Amino acid sequence: MKHFPLRLALGLSLAFGVSTAALAQAADNSHRLPPKKEEFSFEGPFGTYDRGALQRGFQVYKEVCGACHALQHVAFHNLAERGGPGFTEAQAKGIAAGYKIPAEPNDKGETTDDKGERLTRPGILADYFPSPFPNENAARANNGGALPPDLSMIIKAREAGPNYVYSILTGFHQTPPHGFAVTKDKYYNPYFEGRNIGMPPPLQANSVTYNDGTKATVEQEAHDVVTFLAWASEPKMEERKQMGFSVLIFLIAFAGVLFAAKKKLWADVH
Amino acid sequence: MSGPSTYTPKSGIEKWLDQRLPLPRLMHDTIHTFPTPKNLNWWYVFGGILTFCLVTQIVTGIVLAMHYKPDATLAFGSVEKIMREVNYGWLIRYIHANGASMFFLAVYIHMFRGLYYGSYKAPRELIWIIGVLIYVLMTATAFFGYVLPWGQMSFWGATVITNFFTAIPLIGTHIATWLWGDFAVGDATLNRFFSLHYLLPFVIAGVVGLHIWALHVPGNNNPLGIDVKSPQDTVPFHPYYTVKDAFGLVVFLIFFALFVFYAPEFFGNPDNAIEANPLVTPPEIVPEWYLLPFYAILRSIPNKLLGVIALGAAILILAFIPWLDTSRVRSCRFRPTMKWLFWFFAIDCVILGYCGSQPVDAAIAGISLVWIARAGALYYFGFFFPIMPLVGIFETPKPLPASISQPVLGE
Amino acid sequence: MTAATADDATRRDFLYVASGAMGAVGVAAVAWPFIDQMNPSSAALALSSVEVPLDSIQVGQGITVKWRGQPLFVRRRTPAEIAESKAVDVAALPDPLARNLNIADTAPATDADRVIKPEWLVLKGVCTHLGCTPTISTPAAPEGEYGGWLCHCHGSQYDTAGRIRKGPAPQNLEVPPYAFLSDTRIKVG
Numbered sequence: 001m002k003h004f005p006l007r008l009a010l011g012l013s014l015a016f017g018v019s020t021a022a023l024a025q026a027a028d029n030s031h032r033l034p035p036k037k038e039e040f041s042f043e044g045p046f047g048t049y050d051r052g053a054l055q056r057g058f059q060v061y062k063e064v065c066g067a068c069h070a071l072q073h074v075a076f077h078n079l080a081e082r083g084g085p086g087f088t089e090a091q092a093k094g095i096a097a098g099y100k101i102p103a104e105p106n107d108k109g110e111t112t113d114d115k116g117e118r119l120t121r122p123g124i125l126a127d128y129f130p131s132p133f134p135n136e137n138a139a140r141a142n143n144g145g146a147l148p149p150d151l152s153m154i155i156k157a158r159e160a161g162p163n164y165v166y167s168i169l170t171g172f173h174q175t176p177p178h179g180f181a182v183t184k185d186k187y188y189n190p191y192f193e194g195r196n197i198g199m200p201p202p203l204q205a206n207s208v209t210y211n212d213g214t215k216a217t218v219e220q221e222a223h224d225v226v227t228f229l230a231w232a233s234e235p236k237m238e239e240r241k242q243m244g245f246s247v248l249i250f251l252i253a254f255a256g257v258l259f260a261a262k263k264k265l266w267a268d269v270h
Numbered sequence: 271m272s273g274p275s276t277y278t279p280k281s282g283i284e285k286w287l288d289q290r291l292p293l294p295r296l297m298h299d300t301i302h303t304f305p306t307p308k309n310l311n312w313w314y315v316f317g318g319i320l321t322f323c324l325v326t327q328i329v330t331g332i333v334l335a336m337h338y339k340p341d342a343t344l345a346f347g348s349v350e351k352i353m354r355e356v357n358y359g360w361l362i363r364y365i366h367a368n369g370a371s372m373f374f375l376a377v378y379i380h381m382f383r384g385l386y387y388g389s390y391k392a393p394r395e396l397i398w399i400i401g402v403l404i405y406v407l408m409t410a411t412a413f414f415g416y417v418l419p420w421g422q423m424s425f426w427g428a429t430v431i432t433n434f435f436t437a438i439p440l441i442g443t444h445i446a447t448w449l450w451g452d453f454a455v456g457d458a459t460l461n462r463f464f465s466l467h468y469l470l471p472f473v474i475a476g477v478v479g480l481h482i483w484a485l486h487v488p489g490n491n492n493p494l495g496i497d498v499k500s501p502q503d504t505v506p507f508h509p510y511y512t513v514k515d516a517f518g519l520v521v522f523l524i525f526f527a528l529f530v531f532y533a534p535e536f537f538g539n540p541d542n543a544i545e546a547n548p549l550v551t552p553p554e555i556v557p558e559w560y561l562l563p564f565y566a567i568l569r570s571i572p573n574k575l576l577g578v579i580a581l582g583a584a585i586l587i588l589a590f591i592p593w594l595d596t597s598r599v600r601s602c603r604f605r606p607t608m609k610w611l612f613w614f615f616a617i618d619c620v621i622l623g624y625c626g627s628q629p630v631d632a633a634i635a636g637i638s639l640v641w642i643a644r645a646g647a648l649y650y651f652g653f654f655f656p657i658m659p660l661v662g663i664f665e666t667p668k669p670l671p672a673s674i675s676q677p678v679l680g681e
Numbered sequence: 682m683t684a685a686t687a688d689d690a691t692r693r694d695f696l697y698v699a700s701g702a703m704g705a706v707g708v709a710a711v712a713w714p715f716i717d718q719m720n721p722s723s724a725a726l727a728l729s730s731v732e733v734p735l736d737s738i739q740v741g742q743g744i745t746v747k748w749r750g751q752p753l754f755v756r757r758r759t760p761a762e763i764a765e766s767k768a769v770d771v772a773a774l775p776d777p778l779a780r781n782l783n784i785a786d787t788a789p790a791t792d793a794d795r796v797i798k799p800e801w802l803v804l805k806g807v808c809t810h811l812g813c814t815p816t817i818s819t820p821a822a823p824e825g826e827y828g829g830w831l832c833h834c835h836g837s838q839y840d841t842a843g844r845i846r847k848g849p850a851p852q853n854l855e856v857p858p859y860a861f862l863s864d865t866r867i868k869v870g
Contacts, residue, residue, distance in 0.1 A: 045532050073347070073350045073354065074354075075354075075355075075723075075724065075727065077723065077727040078354065078723075081723070124732075125727050126724065126727035126728045149544075152350070153350075153543045153544075156535065156540060156543040157540050157541070157543035157544045158540055159540050161540070193553075233543075235354055236353070236354070236360040239360075240360065240361070240364075240531055240534070241531060241532065243361070243531060244527065244528075244530070244531025244532055245531075247527050247531060248524065248527055248528070248531070250703075250706075250707065250710075251520055251523055251524045251527060252524065253703070254520050254700075254703045254704070254707065255517065255520045255521055255524065257696060257699045257700050257703055258513065258516050258517040258520055258700050259517055260696050261513050261517075261693070261696035261697060261699075261700050262513050262514050262517050264689070264692065264693045264696055265509055265510060265513055265693065266510065266514070269308055269505060269510065329715065333715055333718055336718070336719065337718075337722075351722070351724065354723075355722040355723045355724040356718050356722045357714070357717040357718050357720055357722060357723075358714035358715075358717055358718050359718060359722070361714055362714065362715070362718060509697075513700070516700070516704075
């Protein structure tokens, strides 16, 4: 049709304009670099979570990130569910019991002990991961005024979530460009908007000693914890993709049958 | 064309019902035997698709409402519980959220089809106007619904849109306070938006009933834009269009399923995965894609009140189309000039949508998007006035066929 | 137009039947998630069992714990209470069945069939009449004539094995599924 080239031309010029705009932004030193491209097992229509990565990533969260970052929407029983890290119910119970949950008031109606410390009880499967801080003010006070965000949905809450978080975690220890001023008490990370991030570099080589013996480089730790956090954001991803496959096969077959019926039916009209 | 009913009840139950509440007769006359032009093309399946979308949104919505908590401290968490803990909650939520986008995609195709084939022209003006009313109700419903998850975009989108009312001189702030139930968007606002979001779809269903009723008086228009002249021009709605609509629906469902199962967050905004914070505004506040063209028109006008008026006018002007278009010919198939202008209009809407999605200071090849949006808005309004009335008067249409059954003259 | 042949008609009917059948299958497959979403969520199921530590309960004392949204009575019986319960003629009871979800439905309401370890009585604290919570009888504040529980709503009286003895309640207090994880800890549900 005659108007096709017009639409094509418009589309191409739009694409060209957008890409030049994006590159121009990155060249300016206060804007962040586009995220690195890391490959993850859960990407694509047939992607699944690598169980080993999930368990190692959980270990990284537990031993490193959990000191400052909450995971409030994830419950301990989720750790034993299908499509997740694959812990048994007994293992999940053990993990839960290792956490201290604020206890209900005791018989005297107290919620703190003589020293003013919050009374706690061991976690059970039904509990959610407790926050490392009792409230936002305490979190900020312990982190130089910055609020470490809850990580339950961090992968969904950032554009290009997995690559973005991976880039932040592996983007420290770089030399700032000449003339760039790093704010006091902040750290240089070119993948963070503004390039000054309140979080100190969380991962070093061998920050954790992996239970399965995998070599704990920063890249490995980052890859694993991003996999775990992707699961935390989307625990139903595997079920979703599996169901999608069955649904699409059914719908395509159904469309085929209906198309044949339509053609047969309309044959005597045309 | 609605003529005398040809329904004859056969069984005892049918006779009993027919004398008391003639629903089977109604079904028979409107869905079974209803004479429909036999030349309707695939663009006509979207009416049936829209009915399916409305039912889907209502059913998934009612089920979500069994678990959702419309309280500012609980809403975000309740949505996460639906996603993680309610059996198949993730599926129902993704169907509902993506269903809204599918609903608007279908309604835009449906509206553009009506524009192209002149389905708004006499005697179908009221069908079109009722359709505009349905569209406005859909927009309101979608706006209320987007606030409910109480993410950052929910909250700040609500703040921006309810602040439109403060543009009204003298009483604007009072109206906004009345809408909010507080001095700003908050818990009171969320609760009432939930109530209204639950209510409006049923209002839409009622108005859709009127829309179909109004359609059944003159009967369907068709791609040739000429009237049905004899029964040979038509086929009964069932089975010809029930089967064709069913196929169209299943193809649509394939498209829908691709989003629900493989790209469920495609239409969403990452900021809405962050709980609402009244003290922190996201770097860019962006409405859902189906509202972007109107957002662009709003932002293209530097004056607050005029911008809001332009936004309202952009939607309301649709209701006047039956009178703005002066052409005696309905279908753009036979309107060579209008056909081009129609496609420019469609592209214009896409360009406006793109402008609406970008930050205010964005530019392409050195040209600020604000100026592109202004040009887009100019053509948007210009298409309705003066283009529609003038083209109708000065255009030379192609000769129309004699009838639907004999589209080639002299056959 | 040529008339449809018999062959065409059968092929068309097959397509109609096939479409209808696939549609029905589709509707059923879609219906299931909408029905299942009303079943208890995984959060509710995670609370479906509770572990009760027994070490702080003295002889002759009991505690009430919330289990599945309802009260659960855990009582450490005195030897006198156990003996009293064993002496009852089961055949003369208003409800002669054990109502113990850990054993067969038909088991009689002997004291042995109401407990796992005689010292520990674990009962759902829900009156089998209309669902109120019965009150425990203590030497200091006796409730009812049988040394067990009295339901103040309509006067049902239960004995030291939680069996109904008098009043409108039709059944003995239910013994929920439970097991000893150790001497000092039980898991209920």
